[in-house]
Amino acid sequence: MFRLLILFIVQSAVLNTADGHVMSTPLRCNWNKDDLSDMEFIESYIFNKINYMEFNSTLGKVVGYTKLGISNADRLNKDTAALQARKAQAEAACKNNVEGYYSVVLSKTVEPQVEVMQVKKPDGSHPAVLMCSAYSFYPPLIKVTWLRNGKEVKGGQTSTEEMADGDWYYQIHSHLEYTPESGEEISCVVEHASFKKPMSYKWDPSMSEPDKSKIAIGASGLVLGVVLSAAGFIYYRKKSSGRILVPT
Structure with a gap:
């Protein structure tokens, strides 16, 4: 897999005139292997x-x-010492810089936070839609698939690209259209560099997300009501115990 192309030095605008002529010599480092054994250094000469x-x-x-x-290449290729110096840049400039990137950025991984939810219920003429979302992961390369009763689902799927959050992290969302069946099991499987093996996240059809929210809100209201009732009862008892009864 192609790992990276770095444009790390640009010597530009060494010649500017009223006509807008520009000469630049960008330097690039290309490689495919993690051990950097195939590192390639390229120095281009660009005019206009x-x-x-x-x-x-x-x-x-x-x-x-x-x-x-x-004409210039023929002249430069006769200077073997200069050629060796340029070739050494693959080691001195490219490898040294790339090893730094690997140590502080490229070798780091962050596990995705995964959530599976139903975003659309079946209405007879239209299928149900599940969404598997992976958040806050790095690096961006990730694979999301669906399993239904242990078998990979073919078709009925759409997915976004890996979307950058702007803070080095990424997110992705995969949708699955399906017709619910009794006793079935549907899972979202996520493969990422931060995992030692693919991780499976099971969809729980026993309760939809809106229903869960309603129950959570209802439970919170019930608890609040009990607390307020208890506080009122305690206040009433204290007020009652402090009264002086006058016989009639």
Whole structure:
């Protein structure tokens, strides 16, 4: 899997005139393997958006793409010491920087917080819809699938892309359309780098989310009513015990 492309140094606008000419030499690091053994350093020479010449550490030489680029590449490739110095950038600049990124960012993982809920009940002509949401995870690569009675569900699914929260974390939402059946078991399965194995989250059809909210609100109201009633009774008893009874 392609790991990363870093553009970490840009020497731009080294030549500006009234006509708006621009020359730049961006430096890039490419690699695929986690051990960085295939690290590649590329130094491009761009004039007015035309990449006319490029050094590639894998090739070990400069390659020209225009007449001027070919002429300069032939001249530069004769300087073996300069070529070796450029090639060493793959180790000195690329690997050293990337190892730093791995240690503080790329090697870190954060487990997703997963929730499965029903967002639409069946109404006869339309199926029910479940939603499996994964929040606050890193890195962004994640896989969400559905199981029905132990078998992977094919079709009837839609999913968002991994959406950035703007704070290094991501979220994703997967929807499943289905027709409820008695005694069935539906689960959302999440695969992520932070898990040692795929994690399964079972949908509990015994109570919908709105019903749970109503019960929670009702229970809170009942408890509050009991507390207020008890407080009123205690206050009444104290007031009653402090009265002086006058015989008639």
